[in-house]
Amino acid sequence: MAPKVSIIILNYNGRKHTIDCLRSLEKVGYKNTEIILYDNGSSEDISEEIKRKFKKVRVIRRTTNIGFSGGNTDAYRYSHGKYVLLLNNDTTVTKDFLTALVNRMEKDPQIGIVQPKIVFQRTKKLQSGCVFFTSTGFLYYLGFGKDPGNKTYNIPMQVHSANGACMLIRREVIEKIGLFDKDFFLYFEETDFCHRALLAGYTVWYEPKATIYHIGSVDNSRYKYSLLVYYSFRNRLVSYIKNLGLASLFVVLPVHTLLCIGLIFAYLFSGKPESSLAVCKALMYNIQNIRHTLQKRAYVQKHLRRLADGEFLLRVTRFPRIEYYLRLFTGLERYID
Known part of the structure; x- marks a missing residue:
């Protein structure tokens, strides 16, 4: 059956x-x-x-x-x-x-x-x-x-x-x-x-x-665009802090945070101050709630992890051209895979 x-x-x-x-x-x-x-x-x-x-x-x-x-x-x-x-x-x-x-x-x-x-x-x-x-x-x-x-x-x-x-x-x-x-x-x-x-x-x-x-x-x-930006950036950071191994985290987190800071200015200069503020709030949330996130991380790493990042992460990773990241915020349909 x-x-x-x-x-x-x-x-x-x-x-x-x-x-x-x-x-x-x-x-x-x-x-x-x-x-x-x-x-x-x-x-x-x-x-x-x-x-x-x-x-x-x-x-x-x-x-x-x-x-x-x-x-x-x-x-x-x-x-x-x-x-x-x-x-x-x-x-x-x-x-x-x-x-x-x-x-x-x-x-x-x-x-x-x-x-x-x-x-x-x-x-x-x-x-x-x-x-x-x-x-x-x-x-x-x-x-x-x-x-x-x-x-x-x-x-x-x-x-x-x-x-x-x-x-x-x-x-x-x-x-x-x-x-x-x-x-x-x-x-x-x-x-x-x-x-x-x-x-x-x-x-x-x-x-x-x-x-x-x-x-x-x-x-x-039904939600304001800036609220969607906030949750997107906030949750992505929380997830990586929870789930990535230390070596991966030390590589990804600084790069991602710097890109987020860059997007704060990009949104601001492109006339989207609410989105700029949303990314700021997302970063601040992660700073203010780091203890709570680290508690989640401790549980994930101790009780859920069975594989090291090296055993699976590269298999599901891609390395797109720089153009991809520009298109990510301006129209992915124009990016050639």
Whole structure:
């Protein structure tokens, strides 16, 4: 019998997208699933409508928004499957996507996390394929904004991080290392989680035989851009301090911090003072909360780490040209991989 998959979907004032997502899941060929819709403090209660239209969907409703990290972590408590699929509500899926993801997992018990090819719904360009680590601390998004049919992006690969819009996780991974860091609220939570899985000896894969479509940034559009900048920069630093080995940390942290300081001035001189201030606040947060972060680091390094950085990090690292880092903030679709 095919292993059971628990599908967790968060909703935050996204009725139309959520219904479209659930309708696409009804057409999926893989049938041994349970669907948990976690309403994360929406002002509009769609519980009864969902129960009426989708009989097999279990709805969990909260009165307050506890963020992407907190919502998924709490929703996980209600799941029972061997595998857990985290799926954004502004996605639509293809018939065989889940079969392809589960097949990849079943081939190798060392695989802890796998993501599909994620295509922008509107432009039909690739949003997320392979995400790699770089020595600067900024991630390398292979294929972003490119043609998803290009053979370069249709090869299964080991990666540093899966995309939180859709990721299939082996349940035992969550039981061993936990799910998302609740302090993150928004951004970088899936990369932090994948990094911990790598430390624990699992691998993270990109499976291009599985495809989903993603509108993108629907929930995030409800937040000010400067707030998104703040969480992105803040959480990235926290994650590296927690997870990197000392030798890697001494290389990456100074370089990344200097680049962040440079971006403070770049944002300021380009007429984006709120973003400049957001990066400043992100750096200050890490200074003010270093003791708390080091406590997390002590736990990760003592209880979760099974591999040294040298045993896995280079395998999921890329060294892009300098142009990449300029394009990262001005338009990655123009960068040639």
